[in-house]
Amino acid sequence: MGKILRVNMTELTAKYEDVPEKYALLGGRALTSALVADEVPPDAHPLGENNKIVFAPGLLTGTNAPCSGRLSVGAKSPLTGTIKESNAGGITAQKLASLGIKAVVVEGRPPEDGLHLLVINEDGAELVPAGKFAGMGCYALTRGLWQEYGANSGIISIGPAGEMRMALAGVSTNDREGDPGRYAGRGGLGAVMGAKGLKAVLVRTDKTFDAPVKDPEKFAEAVRKLTKALAEHPVTNQALPAYGTAVLINILNEAGGLPTRNFSSGRFEGAAKVSGEAMAEAVAQRGGKGRTGHACHPGCVIRCSNIIPDAKGEVLCTPVEYESTWALGPNCGIDNLDHIAMLNRLCNDVGLDTIETGVTLGVLMEAGVLAFGDGEAAINLLDREARNGTPLGRILGGGSALAGKLFGLTRVPTVKDQGMPAYDPRAVKGMGVTYATSTMGADHTIGYSVTANILKVGGFVDPLQAEGQVDLSRNLQVATAAVDASGLCLFTAFALLDIDYALPSVVDMINAQYGTSLTVDDVFNYGKEILKTERAFNAAAGFTAAHDRLPEFMKLEKLPPHQVTFDVPNEELDTVFNF
């Protein structure tokens, strides 16, 4: 029934353990959050020896279930101080699951400074000194490791930002081409890896779909159903492969909810130039290695990813997604797609979360440190200052809340010190409820109310009205927690929400794989349990209802073009977790 790999950085040991019975049916976020809640004292310093960082594939990862290759990364967050799970695609999770590894738990802290690699082979795991990789960006690192240890290895790594323990450092994983752009970006988990002196985890196996399945016949039947649903839904079969997630730029801009120039407007005059439509056009015109409809791991049938080429057709950045495009583009007043793709590439290389970087750049632009729209200055800031850890680079590295404090600003779009993603909560109020109440600070994936607020998936709730948003966010937060445990990419949810047989097919898969007899209702209870575990950890770490709020400026400053403020009452926000 699988094993847990426990890595102790104080003793420099890596040992396999049996999986305790209580974790048998936990995977992905359910398992990272349970392990962090059980093993990390809530008052632990996120960068100290008592914090732990956990890597866990989802329940279905390592099978041929479509789009099931997600990797969850969990710890206590240095950015928010809350429990944190951030997940990513790429090829590594399928390899871990295929080796029977349910989780890798990294604990302790090395007695002396120095970097290590954790090398996981088919027959064991060991820590190897990695001083020669110090300061190396994720591109050179991933290439170097493929050369030394064989191509097709799964690599989880940090760039210089993680080594410097910057609060916005992300955790990189690679895709099939060996590009390090698949990020568990949010919450500074790269800094936790850095604090443990762990530069990278290497998973050396070609196994991809080798996780054990109890009833292969039933499983195959359920896989067929979910694959059919994904092939039928127009979002997952047309829009995402053709335009990538940045197809959202124009629609959020039309809805007046695209945060522009540090959340001072909901419309960006340069939106069309940085939209998914513009990316598809650039890919078609420039040709070369550029493409849309790229899959981040084997077995993804949606293929939302892309490769954005430079003018010569060489790879500039892969993927360039909606949130990153928005953060490094409209939020900074930047309308040049090449600048955005270069900023995205630099984030991937230096090891920075694209969202937190863009939100922090927006705050620094508001403060006058650089000008809105100045893509070249932003590129310099990442490449020279952040990469080298200069004082200005460290200011960026502290994240948006810190930058706002340092420059004495009030328009600082954060919750629990995490920068808000690409939907202004005044014009997309369901997202405001999610940002305010999420167990992890302002996060969009954790309860994606944009579905019903903007996209008319899973019903419609008027984004400009306060009514209905709390119920919407609650239901999505519960369902999403369960999806995050399954290892399925969240983009399957568009089909799960709209097509009746899709969710039952996921439950059938889990039953066939694990020999259980769960029902669809159990899925919702499972999601609720995850949220309860996370809320309990946060409460013990000192978080109260007073932290479940949006920044005050969003109640005071009217957002153009709708001239709206955030008006979901506090008492209603406090009922999100009334189960």
Add this chain to the structure above:
Amino acid sequence: MQVELQLFATLRKYAPDQPLDKGLVMNVEPPLTVSILLEKAGVPLDKVKIIMVNNRHAGFDQELAAGDRVAAFPPVAGG
């Protein structure tokens, strides 16, 4: 009267020469609804999932006034 219609994503094929950042300016006599406008532009209604008039969600039956801006999208998502 004059209204503006902008088509996005896969709907762009019904106005292939339209630049990415500009809508079609159309002269149509009132009374005018969103569905009449789309039909005049040659856009099959069953391909349209999301409509916004002046930055607000709207339905096919919404009546239009001079100067309105209509945005039409197929089913899209991301995140």
